[in-house]
Amino acid sequence: MQLRISGYAKRGILSRYLVINALRRRPLSRAELARDLGLSPAAITAIADELLEHGVIREDGYMRSERGRRPMRLRLREDSGYAVGVDMTADDALRVALLDLACTVVSECVVPLRSADPAAVVDAIGAAYREVLSAGGVPEASVLGVGITSPGPMAYQSGVVERAVLFGWRNVPLTDMVRAKLGKLVVSDLDVNLAAMGEYWYGDGGEPAADLVYITVGAGIASAFLLDGEVRRGRHTSLGELGHTVIAAGGLPCECGSRGCLETVASQRAMLRWVHDRIRAGSRSSLAVLEAITAAAVYEHASAGDSLAIEAVERVAYYVGLATANLINLLSPSLVVIGGPIWPAMDIFLPVVQATVAEAALPELAAYTKIIRSRLGPKAAVVGAAVLVLEEAFRVPVNAAGPSARLAAVGH
Template sequence: MQAAQLFVGLDIGGTKTAVLLVDSNNTLLGKATLPTRAATPDELLAAIARAIHTALTEANATPQQIESIGMGVPGQVDPATGIVQMAVNLNLQTYPLGAAVSAHFKVPTFLENDVRTAAIGAFNHLCQTEPVQTIAYLSIGTGIAAGLVLNGRLYRGHNGMAGEIGHMLVETDGEPCKCGMHGCLETIVSGPAIVRQFLAINPQTKSQVRHAGDVYCLADEGHPVAQNVVKHVSQYLARAIQWLIMSYDVEKVVLGGGVTRSGHRFLAPILREMATLRQQSSLAAELLLDENLHLISPDFNPGLWGAVQLAKQIFLEEVAVATAINAS
């Protein structure tokens, strides 16, 4: 009996590396989540290999069954070369991560920025229930960025930076941002920014409030400072959603990332702010609709499934090239 063809999807973050192992029918055979070790490129490569081997062990499979690997990686990624640049959380400045992983497992490997990878996963997931062609995936976590799928295809932009709305300037003389500017959207609506804004007024709660979800819980319980922070954050998120809809005329804005795991507590205040915008503008009333939003289920990891899609894409491209060569 012929061994199954296996495809690997990886979501590599600054603190953890997650992996899925599937067959050609997208049947989940193995998975793993391990700490990311990234003091050096060699240590990162070892951590990636360890995660993949853990998933292989669960599936009772071998590395020789892997056909291709897809990876979502933070930072600036060149999919054509597999080179990762400015991935601060991975200690990578300019490193050929794609080639290194490909050489280690001796299979084709395809890399993409993590948010854009998640956009691919979110798009394919949404297409299972709705006939969409154009979406923006808005990730709200440690940072904030959008991945764009326009007319069924990932849109990267001229410099591969399309959707980096986290670094749009929204508050003059605002908080410093890691990009070097002050007052970027990310300094208001990201997870760390939400916690910082709350603790600036309630520093005595530092031991109890460590994550954005804690602030949302307190707001839901009626805490006035938490409610003010959530309202401020939601105003800017509603505007960001409006920017994406007005700029790209997307059918859906899909919300994902760690902050969105607060579920209804996260979504409800955004919907209220969107209603306020609709009252101010007939154009907003026509285009900025509640049904334009889709909140990703916490049980679905779009980054991992997007990486699986990348793996299958590079495999099919390799097969097409080989077929063309054999036919010539």
């Protein structure tokens, strides 16, 4: 009998949740689990036996030991549960991926969107969901839930998309609609928040940083802040609008109504405007022969060595570097991860950001913060969507059982 993790975790008691969540972070021995969770070795042995029997975890070789018996390492079985990630941030297509418990992509597909009507989009999500399951050979019962990158500002608790310019939506209850269609747990968040979660959990394959800022640079510029693995949210979900922090007093008007925002000089639109101006003024560039110059073309030509394209990317990097320095002075995170559409030009972009921060941020804070490129690249948001499903599916139900439940679970 192969009892899958979803049904098992639902029936499980709190200490089982604690063990599963500890093993989601990294493989551990029974002794380490007992020590980390404050449970007795006998309790851990009983839980581990059950989880092994039900195919939720597996034994994964002996760990190194100084003396005595070498302990057996336990790890979560990657194939004991799956999550589906849906990326809705492109206007003409859905990118859908099936991920296992290690958040490895098992199968993926791109479905063109023929209509922006919410019901039609939900139908397309349903079709793509079935396609990735069948391509991955995974039964529907093994799917823990679906995570969606919201196409616009949303109310996180209710899952209502307040506004999606790409789709012309206002107040669309997206997660409710998908839940009604698929009968699964459905969660959604802004792509920048999800990318931050993806980087936190799976960016380096090792111990995640305790706090992390993720910055996405593309059509817009946004940031997300994670503390102890939780996305920090303000009163409104649009927290992290780095692109609308003012970088030039009395600067260009911004579409938000203010002036001199970071996006007026560092968004893709601002970058392309600068490139066009320079070409009109006679600058030589391999971009000049193109019929239409896109941001992707600028990144590509920069990587190929075109000096105007390189200057365009470096200019964006300088402004993003200034904003990052402000952010470091305010939050002092241990890790800043930069990703988004700029990713292909990162070899040019990142050193300029780092150099600008070194000049502009307080030295003692800048020395403490590492600035790196997104390690998941274009997959960051979809991996994060799957992480959000797992977070929700394995959330220890402390509130449901009363405030003392966590202590009770540890004590007995």
